[in-house]
Amino acid sequence: MQVKVFIEQQLSDNLAPLFLEVIDESHMHNVAAGAQSHFNVTVVSDVFSGQRLIARHREVNGLLAEALAGPVHALALHTYTPEEWQARQQQSVASPPCMGGSKAG
Numbered sequence: 001m002q003v004k005v006f007i008e009q010q011l012s013d014n015l016a017p018l019f020l021e022v023i024d025e026s027h028m029h030n031v032a033a034g035a036q037s038h039f040n041v042t043v044v045s046d047v048f049s050g051q052r053l054i055a056r057h058r059e060v061n062g063l064l065a066e067a068l069a070g071p072v073h074a075l076a077l078h079t080y081t082p083e084e085w086q087a088r089q090q091q092s093v094a095s096p097p098c099m100g101g102s103k104a105g
Contacts, residue, residue: 019044
């Protein structure tokens with residue numbers, strides 16, 4: 001199974017998100033083609049209401065533990081309540097360019 005699909009299924013099944021975006025950013029890093037190792041995730045869920053940011057991230061990391069123990073090297077998480085998402089004007093967060101080395105090799 002593709003890692004992106006696994007992430008989407010786990011978060012959809014467990015968080016009932018109002019918005020979910022999973023972007024495979026592996027191509028932006030110094031990894032082999034098809035590595036499926038770097039992801040940017042934006043998830044908006046009522047489940048996050050009343051939770052601090054660290055609790056939200058722990059919850060997502062727990063749901064994705066299998067992928068984090070395997071192919072996923074980096075996971076950028078952006079977790080919002082519906083109210084926070086509305087205040088952001090429903091804008092996802094883009095990752096900055098990778099500064100971790102050259103793709104030359």
